[in-house]
Amino acid sequence: MAQAVWGRRASALLSILFWAALTGGSLAYNxxxxxxxxxxNALARGRMLFKMIETTRLWNAERNGVYAAVSAHTPPNPLLEDPDRDVTINGQPYTKVNPAYMTRQIxxxxxxxxxxxxxxxSLNxxxxxxxxxxxxxxxxxxxESGxxxxxxxxxQPDGPAYRYMAALVTVEPCLGCHAKQGYQVGDxxxxxxxxxPGPFVLSEIAPQTRQTIVLHGVVFLVLSAVSLLFLNRLAGAWEAMEGMVAARTAELRRANEALERIALYDQLTGLCSRTLCEERLKRALQRAERHGNLVSLTYIDLNGFKPVNDTYGHQAGDVVLQITGQRMLAAVRKVDTVARLGGxxxxxxxxxxxxxxxxxRxxxxxxxxxxxPVALPDGTQVVVHASAGTAFFPTDAETPETLIAAADAAMYRAxxxxxAAPDTCRHVVADDDLELVPINGA
Structure with a gap:
């Protein structure tokens, strides 16, 4: 029972682990x-910003810079070497803003x-x-590698970020500032x-991320629940089948035991059958041969039994056989064997x-x-007598077959x-000249 419980728990755990691995893998993939x-998305934004800046710089370079009013935010560019960098228009000072300066301000x-x-x-x-x-x-x-x-x-220290960088290719308007560095068109x-910033990009997919996580969680729970339900029903069906097999096995065992009992025991008296009697005799002689013991075999045949059957019926005869068998069991030791051979x-x-x-004795x-006397069910009492013949191992015979033959022959002598005296019992011992005094039932 405990093994079955652990088996069901192990199956449930394996099922849960399987769906956890499957949904976990799917979640990781998604x-x-x-x-x-x-x-x-970050790549598209980076390209867009780069293109915007590149186009703006090209526009500025094609016009050799643009002028902007000098202010705290737009002071003259000290790195710009141009005699026309600073001009005054209507009393207002202006300074030239070249592509690089404009890029920094944007x-x-x-x-x-x-x-x-x-x-x-730049590297330079x-x-x-x-x-x-x-x-x-x-x-x-x-x-430089292409x-x-x-x-x-x-x-980064403030969190994840997407960094994009694209190459600036030298075009003709750029040579005004960069020719002195040795650049040529196309360099x-x-x-x-x-x-x-990462949050700026990740916030756009956050709803999809949450939806994906929740969906996979629900799928995992549903699949696990369905699997556990299926395994539970399968285990129930398996247990029912095992119970049925166990019941059928028990029935078969009882049937085999009944068949064995039919084969080994007399169904009317409960005494040993001929088959079991022969087996026990064989084993008894083997033990006696090893230990040097004496074994006796006695054949008993009832006298006057047929008139009981003919007069009172077979049911009365069955009663006589049953009582006779019980009396024989009571008269000998528990280790002795009493068998009914038939009739x-x-x-x-x-x-x-x-x-x-x-x-x-x-x-x-x-x-x-x-x-x-034997009391029949209707109160009538009947008396049967018996003839008995006994043979001993190893004095009278040395094999089961010869011992049986000797006892049977002695019984027929009795x-x-x-x-000559039908109302008495007779007992004859094989190869013995001594004939016992007739035994009366009185």
Whole structure:
């Protein structure tokens, strides 16, 4: 029972673990897809910002810079070497804003309004403030190997972020500032780095992420519940089948025991059958041969039994046989064997007897009890007598077959002599000249 309970628990646990692994794997796969979606969104934004800045810079470069009123936010650019950098129009000072200066000012506005930062940088910057950081230097070096853009999710002190960088290709208007650095049209002179805060991108997929997690949780619970229900019903069906098999097995065992009892025991008297008698005799002789003991075999045949059947019926005859069998059992030891061979013939096997005289006295006692009146169900009393023949191992015979033949022959001698006195019991011992005094039932 405990093993069955543990088996059911193990099956339930394995089922739960299976669905947990399956839904967990599916959840990880779908969350990975959402991460790729977030990365694609960040890539699209990075490209858009880069294109916007690149286009704006090209517009500025094609016009050789633009002038803006000097202010605290737009002071003259000390790195711009241009004799026309500063001009005065209607008494208002103006300063020239070149592409690099304009990029830095746009970056400040975008960072303030959207939290997105971008930086124009190079491995050989004119402005020391545009020096590349560690990540940007690695990407700039990859541009030298042919790459043109890079997107990567990185962990920063304030949380995750998506960093995008694309190469700046030198065009004709750029040579005004960068020709002195040795750049030619088509050269990679640097890049624009865009940093997009992770929460800004991840918030867009947050509803899908929550929905995916909840959906997988529900699917896991439903599948686990269905599996447990199925396993429970399967276990119930299995237990029912085991119960049925156990019941059928018990029935078969009882049937086999009944068949064995039919084969080994007489159904009317409950005494041993001929088959069991022969088996016990064989074993008794084997033990006696090993230990040097004496074994007796007594054949008993009832006299006057047929008239009881003819006069009072077979049911009355059955009663006589049953009572006779019980009287014989009561007259001998529990270790002795009493068998009914069929009809009104009986056998007594006495094993390990002390002497022939002890056996003879036991047979006399048995015959005396047999000769006692038997009360039939209707109150009528009848008396039957018996003829007995006894043979001993190893003095009279040395095999089961010869011992049976000797006892049977002695019984027929007693039966023949009993005809002279039909109302007495007779007992003859094989190969013995001594004929016992007739035994009366009185």
């Amino acid at each position: 969350l990975n897809l959402l991460d790729h979606q977030a990365a694609d 970056a400040e506005l975008v960072q303030k309004d959207a939290g997105v930062t971008f930086n124009i940088t 910057p004119i402005n020391p403030n545009n020096r590349a950081d560690v990540w940007e230097r690695v990407v700039l070096k990859s541009f 790459r043109r853009e890079v997107l990567e999710r990185v962990e 990679i002179r640097g890049g624009i780095s865009v940093t997009i 009104d013939e009986f056998v007594i096997i006495m094993e390990d007897v002390a002497s022939r005289d002890d056996c003879i 036991a047979v006399e006692r048995t015959l005396s009890r047999i000769a006692q 039966k023949n002599e009993q005809h």
